[in-house]
Structure formats: C-alpha cells, structure tokens
Amino acid sequence: MATFESDGVTLSYADEGEGAPVVMIHGFASNMAVNWANTSWVRTIVSSGRRAIRIDNRGHGASEKLYDPAFYRTDFMGADAIRLLDHLGIEKATLFGYSMGARIAAFATLGAPERVSTLILSGMASALVDGHSGSDKIAGALGAASRDDITDPQALGYRVFAEQTKSDLGALAACIQASRQKLTADEVGRIAVPTLVVAGADDAVSGSADALAAMIPGAEAVTLPGKDHMTAVGDRGHKSAVIDFLDRHSA
Structure with missing residues (x-):
C-alpha cells in the first residue's frame, strides 16, 4: 500500500498487475480491501491481463x-x-466504481473526459440522477452513542456495515452529508466514453441500470437477477459482464 497527496489530503492506494489500467473506486463506508480484494475483483482484473x-x-x-x-x-x-x-x-484509464464509487467515477469522467478510456458504473444506476433520501438519518446513526439509539432500519444498516469495516464513524458522518451530489439527465448525457451500467435486480439503492444507460449515449446496461446492493458486488455475473465489456472496448 502506498500514498499520494491530492489537494493537501493524503490518500492511500494499491497498484497490482500489468496492462491497461483500471482504477477501482469503492463505495461508502467500505474500503479498497473490502470492496475489491475480499470480493476477488483484484484477482479478476489482474488475471484478465x-x-x-x-x-x-x-x-x-x-x-x-x-x-x-x-x-x-x-x-x-x-x-x-x-x-x-x-x-x-497514467494518461488514460478505465474508471470502475461501485455505489458511491460509481458516482465519484461519473463526476471524474465529466470533469476530465480526456483521462477516461471507459467507464463502469456499478451499484449506482438511475439513483445517480434521481438521488437518495435519508442522508441526515444516516449521519445521525453514525454519530449515535449506541446502536440502540438508532430507530431507522436503513440508517442502522449503514452503522452496522461501518462498524464491520472498522470505519471512522465521524469521518463517514461528514462524508454522507456532502457526497450524494446528483447529476442531471443532461449532465450524464454528456458522458462520451464507452460506459457500462450494472445493478442488481433487487437493489433498492442503485435504481434502474436500464434507465441510467438510456441517458448516456451508447451505454450498455446489465441487471443481475436476484442480487441486491450487497450481494451484487462480488457476483460472478457481474465480473463476467465487466470483463466482457473491457475486452470489447480495449484499445
């Protein structure tokens, strides 16, 4: 694991394998190990060359x-x-984000389109435009003295996951209050790189993959049957769809 500075903030990263670069951006309350290594995504990407x-x-x-x-x-x-x-x-790379990471990848692509070769938005579909509710409740749950003080089921779920990933609850409470910026349909319509949108059929967080893909010129959509926001991450069908997409759009 190594670090670099970004506008005065020290950030950690890992870099494995050789070949075309894929930058993998994890979701809220997760980290690079939980989202990508523990789910065998790193092995999948590296073994694909x-x-x-x-x-x-x-x-x-x-x-x-x-x-x-x-x-x-x-x-x-x-x-x-x-x-x-x-x-x-690195001049250009694939950006591959899950959940909040997909939102980040979309913003990065719009901000620096010349640096992105292909874009993969997983676990964040039409909600990228439609938005989410409950950020204040989640922030409150993350700041609560005890789980027993949390009455909202969704907020409690985030607190439990944050504790499982050994996250800093105060930092996450700050993050959730600002990181759910929406994009408009016109903005996502300006994404001009090959794009894949993936979501579980039972994912109540991400929204519809088909709906978001319809807003992005030439984008492809994959819906994973029987998968929700958590179970879609390491799904074999998810991995197959991503590698197939990258193979078809490799330089």
Missing part, C-alpha cells in the same frame, strides 16, 4: 480522515481519482 489500481477514498480505509462535510463533495473525490492518474504517470 490488466492493471488493478485501488484507492481508499478520503475519510475511508487508510486514507486521511476529515470531519468537515465540505471536504467530501463528489467532484472533489472525482478529482482525487484523476490526481492518482497524475501521480502514477
């Missing part, structure tokens, strides 16, 4: 913890991914 580059988002994993929501704007985190490319001397 590609370079798997993972980042711990600000406030997550081994990266610097910040406690002001102003530091967690999605466009700021998108810029972190582009600065990692700068740090590694």
Whole structure:
C-alpha cells in the first residue's frame, strides 16, 4: 500500500498487475480491501491481463480522515481519482466504481473526459440522477452513542456495515452529508466514453441500470437477477459482464 497527496489530503492506494489500467473506486463506508480484494475483483482484473489500481477514498480505509462535510463533495473525490492518474504517470484509464464509487467515477469522467478510456458504473444506476433520501438519518446513526439509539432500519444498516469495516464513524458522518451530489439527465448525457451500467435486480439503492444507460449515449446496461446492493458486488455475473465489456472496448 502506498500514498499520494491530492489537494493537501493524503490518500492511500494499491497498484497490482500489468496492462491497461483500471482504477477501482469503492463505495461508502467500505474500503479498497473490502470492496475489491475480499470480493476477488483484484484477482479478476489482474488475471484478465490488466492493471488493478485501488484507492481508499478520503475519510475511508487508510486514507486521511476529515470531519468537515465540505471536504467530501463528489467532484472533489472525482478529482482525487484523476490526481492518482497524475501521480502514477497514467494518461488514460478505465474508471470502475461501485455505489458511491460509481458516482465519484461519473463526476471524474465529466470533469476530465480526456483521462477516461471507459467507464463502469456499478451499484449506482438511475439513483445517480434521481438521488437518495435519508442522508441526515444516516449521519445521525453514525454519530449515535449506541446502536440502540438508532430507530431507522436503513440508517442502522449503514452503522452496522461501518462498524464491520472498522470505519471512522465521524469521518463517514461528514462524508454522507456532502457526497450524494446528483447529476442531471443532461449532465450524464454528456458522458462520451464507452460506459457500462450494472445493478442488481433487487437493489433498492442503485435504481434502474436500464434507465441510467438510456441517458448516456451508447451505454450498455446489465441487471443481475436476484442480487441486491450487497450481494451484487462480488457476483460472478457481474465480473463476467465487466470483463466482457473491457475486452470489447480495449484499445
């Protein structure tokens, strides 16, 4: 594991394999190990002949913890991914994000389209435009003294997951208040790189893959039968769809 500086914030990353670079951006309350290594995604990408580059988002994993929501704007985190490319001397890469990581990847692509070869948005579909509710409740749950004080089931689920991933609850509470920036249909319509949208059929968080793909010129959609937001991450069908997409769009 190594670190780099992005606008004064120290961020952790890992870099494995050789070949076309794939920058993998994890979801909220997760980290590069939980989202990508523990689910065998790193092995999948590297064994396909590609370079798997993972980042711990600000406030997550081994990266610097910040406690002001102003530091967690999605466009700021998108810029972190582009600065990692700068740090590694990479001109262009695939951006592959899951959940919040997909939102970050979309913002990064719109902010620096010349740096992105292909885009994979997983676990974040039409909700990228439609948005989410409950951010304040989740922030409150993360700041609660005890799980017993949390009455909202969704917020409790985030608290449990954050504890399982040994996350800094204060940093996550700040992050959730600023990182759910929406894009408009017109904005996602400006994404001009080959794009794959993947979501579980039972994923109540991400929304519809077909609906988001319809807003992005030429985008492809894959819906994973019987999978929800958590079980879709390491699904074999998910991996097959991503590798097939990358194979068809390799330079």
